[in-house]
Amino acid sequence: xxxxxxxxxxxxxxxxxxxxxxxxxxxxxxxxxxxxxxxxxxxxxxxxxxxxxxxxxxxxxxxxxxxxxxxxxxxxxxxxxxxxxxxxxxxxxxxxxxxxxxxxxxxxxxxxxxxxxxxxxxxxxxxxxxxxxxxxxxxxxxxxxxxxxxxxxxxxxxxxxxxxxxxxxxxxxxxxxxxxxxxxxxxxxxxxxxxxxxxxxxxxxxxxxxxxxxxxxxxxxxxxxxxxxxxxxxxxxxxxxxxxxxxxxxxxxxxxxxxxxxxxxxxxxxxxxxxxxxxxxxxxxxxxxxxxx
Numbered sequence: 527x528x529x530x531x532x533x534x535x536x537x538x539x540x541x542x543x544x545x546x547x548x549x550x551x552x553x554x555x556x557x558x559x560x561x562x563x564x565x566x567x568x569x570x571x572x573x574x575x576x577x578x579x580x581x582x583x584x585x586x587x588x589x590x591x592x593x594x595x596x597x598x599x600x601x602x603x604x605x606x607x608x609x610x611x612x613x614x615x616x617x618x619x620x621x622x623x624x625x626x627x628x629x630x631x632x633x634x635x636x637x638x639x640x641x642x643x644x645x646x647x648x649x650x651x652x653x654x655x656x657x658x659x660x661x662x663x664x665x666x667x668x669x670x671x672x673x674x675x676x677x678x679x680x681x682x683x684x685x686x687x688x689x690x691x692x693x694x695x696x697x698x699x700x701x702x703x704x705x706x707x708x709x710x711x712x713x714x715x716x717x718x719x720x721x722x723x724x725x726x727x728x729x730x731x732x733x734x735x736x737x738x739x740x741x742x743x744x745x746x747x748x749x750x751x752x753x754x755x756x757x758x759x760x761x762x763x764x765x766x767x768x769x770x771x772x773x774x775x776x777x778x779x780x781x782x783x784x785x786x787x788x789x790x791x792x793x794x795x796x797x798x799x800x801x802x803x804x805x806x807x808x809x810x811x812x813x814x815x816x817x818x819x
Contacts, residue, residue, distance in 0.1 A: 643677035661724035719782035726777025
């Protein structure tokens with residue numbers, strides 16, 4: 527919902543502490559004065575170079591329609607003279623990126639549980655003809671409680687709603703280079719398959735601790751991605767189950783129409799029938815992550 531007459535962000539909420547700075551906005555922790563409930567708030571300031579009213583409107587319009595336990599919930603939005611405040615569910619947890627960089631180790635079973643929740647969120651979005659377009663470790667929050675990890679997908683700044691008459695849409699080339707699908711780089715029309723490609727990159731990272739495509743030079747990186755040139759070195763992948771490897775390969779397919787869909791991925795044997803094996807690669811991941819840092 528948008529701000530009700532007489533209500534303003536600063537009247538209803540108090541900012542407590544800064545959390546993070548994103549591409550287009552900074553995120554802080556805040557408390558609702560009437561209830562004492564904790565939320566997160568994204569603040570978009572009109573004076574910033576990256577301020578884009580149309581993009582903000584689109585993000586809010588898409589986000590307010592979403593209700594899924596693996597997607598951060600939008601609570602309210604306030605349009606004030608020079609600032610747009612987007613109040614969100616507060617998730618007490620680190621991003622997957624933070625966990626990977628800090629050297630957190632994920633067993634194959636943990637990787638499967640995380641990936642299943644990401645794909646469930648994407649299946650929900652894709653059924654509603656919404657493309658996230660910015661799936662990356664930074665936008666995946668891991669909420670850990672009572673030995674369980676709940677995935678929360680966030681940041682809909684690049685999300686697009688597909689038109690009724692087409693399964694693709696023309697967009698600018700945007701997003702983190704490491705996760706871009708070949709069709710995005712080629713500036714072809716894109717659809718829900720770009721999210722699955724990015725999922726493949728995330729799954730690769732989870733399983734062996736380094737990304738499938740890596741070059742310090744962005745042009746060389748883009749060339750590798752467009753060519754689908756990744757390598758599964760035996761020293762890293764011989765500890766990973768065949769089913770997990772198969773799902774990675776089905777996600778990292780150059781041609782989007784041949785890429786696995788979210789629904790098919792949810793029904794893949796690695797997701798539905800996985801049994802923890804003795805080949806679990808947690809020790810190897812630790813070594814790979816150390817090398818990647």
